Amino acid sequence: MRFITSWLQDRIPISEHQLREMSNEPVPNHMKRWWFALGGTPAYLFIVQIVTGILLAFYYKASPATAYESVRYITEDAAFGWYIRGIHKWGATLMIAAVILHQMRVFFTGAYRKPRELNWMIGMLILVCTLLCGFTGYSLVYEQLSYWGATVAGNITDSVPVVGPFMKAMLLGGAEYNDRTLSRFFILHAAVFPVVIVLVLGLHITMIRLQGVTEFRFKDEEGEETKHFNFFPDHLMTELIIGLLLMIVLSALATIIPATMGPRANPLITPEVIKPEWFLYVTFRWLKLMSRTAAILSMGFIVFLMFVWPFIDAFIRRRKPKSEVSIWVGIGAVLGIIGLTIWEASVEH
Numbered sequence: 001m002r003f004i005t006s007w008l009q010d011r012i013p014i015s016e017h018q019l020r021e022m023s024n025e026p027v028p029n030h031m032k033r034w035w036f037a038l039g040g041t042p043a044y045l046f047i048v049q050i051v052t053g054i055l056l057a058f059y060y061k062a063s064p065a066t067a068y069e070s071v072r073y074i075t076e077d078a079a080f081g082w083y084i085r086g087i088h089k090w091g092a093t094l095m096i097a098a099v100i101l102h103q104m105r106v107f108f109t110g111a112y113r114k115p116r117e118l119n120w121m122i123g124m125l126i127l128v129c130t131l132l133c134g135f136t137g138y139s140l141v142y143e144q145l146s147y148w149g150a151t152v153a154g155n156i157t158d159s160v161p162v163v164g165p166f167m168k169a170m171l172l173g174g175a176e177y178n179d180r181t182l183s184r185f186f187i188l189h190a191a192v193f194p195v196v197i198v199l200v201l202g203l204h205i206t207m208i209r210l211q212g213v214t215e216f217r218f219k220d221e222e223g224e225e226t227k228h229f230n231f232f233p234d235h236l237m238t239e240l241i242i243g244l245l246l247m248i249v250l251s252a253l254a255t256i257i258p259a260t261m262g263p264r265a266n267p268l269i270t271p272e273v274i275k276p277e278w279f280l281y282v283t284f285r286w287l288k289l290m291s292r293t294a295a296i297l298s299m300g301f302i303v304f305l306m307f308v309w310p311f312i313d314a315f316i317r318r319r320k321p322k323s324e325v326s327i328w329v330g331i332g333a334v335l336g337i338i339g340l341t342i343w344e345a346s347v348e349h
Contacts, residue, residue: 027234028215028227038102040239042130044246045095046197052088053190060140062186064179067142068264075261086254092134094246096279099130107309107330111214117310119207122200124307129197131279136189138277142182147265148274150185151177159292160300177267273348281344282337 059078061070074081103123106112112120139150154177158168173180215227276284287295305312313326 028213036105037238037242038098038105041242041246042095042098042102042126043201044239044243045091045098046201048091048247048250049088049095050194052084052091053194055084056088057190060186062140062183064142064182064265067140067182068261071141072261075259082258083251083254085259086257087250088137089259090250090253090257092137093278094250096130096134099127100279103127104330104334108327109214110313110326112310112313114310114314116207116211116214117314119204119211120310121307122204122207125200126197126204128303129193129200133189133193133197134277134279136185136193139185140182140189141262142265143262144265144269144271145262145274147177147267148271149276150181152274152276156287156292156296159296161293161297275344278341278345281341285340285344 056074059070059074059081061067071085074085076082106120106123135153139146139153150172154168154172157171158164160167169175171181171184172178173184275281283299286299289295290298309326316323316325
């Protein structure tokens, strides 16, 4: 081992001490609470998605003629295919939920405020890419609901002012769902969005390392002499424990509620009930409450407000330093999202 260590150090002039200093950033004590460690959860689940996605890609065939049968083969015939597909499906669900919960935690603790406004916007971009990745993955099965869901998505995109028709043509590969559509969804899901997430996540982590983690002080910490603990191995052990628990949960969900196959897509038969995955229920219900153009413009405006909220909050707090308008806005937004989601989930149409 000494020979190997010496050989490596001659060629990679980084000492163990330098490596430890580079990776061992002091972590604030409040990070011992697991709900403050949610940032690492979607990153772990993203790794799970990459590994299982690569395994599924060995068998998946992205064309209308072969997609459904290839997914059926994975689910019913390939060795442990049902397990890998179940892990991938439930991993996507938990990853989306984890990113949403992490953004909510950052919002309600005010961790997006100066000087972390740009990192909040980066986090919002990660959230949007995660939702798009979930939608494109759902569309790859080529079931009735995924086919018609993609068709509805194309029609919604077409209603975006000015750029809508061009965006629809780029998404579907034509004016309507056709033989080129599924391969585009596959490229977006398996290559474009994951690469974007990796790049943006790298930028997100870099910003955290440069600015440090937002520090909070709780009453039960007032008697403690030290305000920080080591990332390695203390915080790393917390993240590993969360990862192990997540793997147990994923395996249980994949076994108890396995991924199933719906009816094969049929462009000639429109299902009586068309519903997207749960994370798009809010959007779907919002579209039903008003005209399509009004719904799209209002949703775009809401997303824009979410991106720039740190600057709006800073403006409000300059006028009223003790104002906590953000908390009430956040509570209203969460109640609205939950209400619209339950509403859409509880009705047939």
